[in-house]
Amino acid sequence: MLETLKEKWNEILKYLKEEYDISDVSFDTWLLPLEVYALEQPGNIVKIIVPDANFLGYIKKKYSTMLMVSIAEVTGIKCDSVQFLVEEDIVPEPAATNQLIQNNTNTVSLATLQNANLNPKYTFDTFVVGANNNLAHAASLAVAESPGEIYNPLFIYGGVGLGKTHLMHSIANFILKNNPKAKILYVTSEKFTNELIDAIRNKNNISTTEFREKYRNNDVLLIDDIQFIIGKESTQEEFFHTFNALHEAKKQIIISSDKPPKEIETLEERLRSRFEWGLTVDIQSPDYETRMAILRKKEEMEGYNIDNEVIKYIATNIKSNIRELEGALTKIVALSKLEKNREIDIELAEKALKDIIAPGDKQEVTPEFIIQIVADHFNLTPLDIMSAKRSKEIVYPRQIVMYLCRTMTETGLQNIGKALGGRDHTTILHGIKTISADLEKNPSLQNTIDILKKKISPQ
């Protein structure tokens, strides 16, 4: 009978996937790596190997019944239970590698995604899993499949540009796809703070009651970059109550930060202990293989066709930040276009990346770097900031750049103007004055400036 089970294992998994409408990513993460190992008598107890001990309990809870039903349907073997073992405890046989592809056609409307502040491009399908992030990925998927049930809160931490935001959006997009009615809200801690400031001052038509309703009336709340509420007492106090209200109602909370809770120095103890109630997972810098895989994925998504040597050149030289890795690819393609579709070879790559690939240097604070950080923060491109465009969404971030260049670098007005696409020094002076005056009366701008300063020059 064990032979039958082994022979039909792929069929059993396939049956389970279709019968219970399991998504590709869930299937590949939890089911595909499972291996049937033994059939114990009496009672036909099916023993299954799970590769990662961390998720043994989760798989047991989620898939035991589905597996028993599928085994019975496909093989006729009626088992009393399934038991899961960890791979390290036994010598395993080769894993099944049958790939199953089924498209989930259930789509979510753009309006729903916008209300939740979600980027539809950040999904599990576009997230490359490597040794640096596999635990964070698996934990995120478990939360996406069973929000509010297992790891609450989920706390994801890691360095700049390593995929925390991408994973958070993936969870939210996954939940919405399965349940378009789920109430989901993604915000940065900066936005949370700024809205709280506005509510307290009764500005922008939001009262404190509305603020509370907005944040507490959710099935899933995702707060990105929680480190920026540190040291802000009233925000921590409000977040503490939001957290309690959601947690008591068994609603899912997902938090990201640059450090684990125990290393965030000025975090109130009561918040720290709550953050540690659920599961804390980290994302490390990607290894070479993962960097290559991410570049390949990006190339595929954008429809580029780039020589392997060039991809290797980027992956070898840009190591610690995936945002920079992607940025490098974009820069190369942009330079090629600028030079009349010049062939993308190592020479072109070196030219395009001469400012980024400066080995081992600490990031110097220059107007160019400030432009990059501010653009990223406001979802703009550096070219928008430097352009002649005069819409409010661009003019204000541009003036913030002027202010930050003046206060964080030794650069003179004329050179700031040059870096900003050749603007006159009087324009720069006007921009700096506008921001300085607004700072006097607008505490939420002060909060944004503090956050930008920390991003530009982290201690």
Ligand SMILES: Nc1ncnc2c1ncn2[C@@H]1O[C@H](COP(=O)(O)OP(=O)(O)OP(=O)(O)O)[C@@H](O)[C@H]1O
């Ligand atoms: N594993 C991955 N697979 C594919 N793309 C990735 C992966 N990790 C990160 N990225 C991409 O790298 C970029 C930066 O990622 P993201 O914004 O999620 O980082 P972050 O950790 O939230 O950064 P920050 O600390 O600045 O908030 C995004 O464009 C994201 O899609």
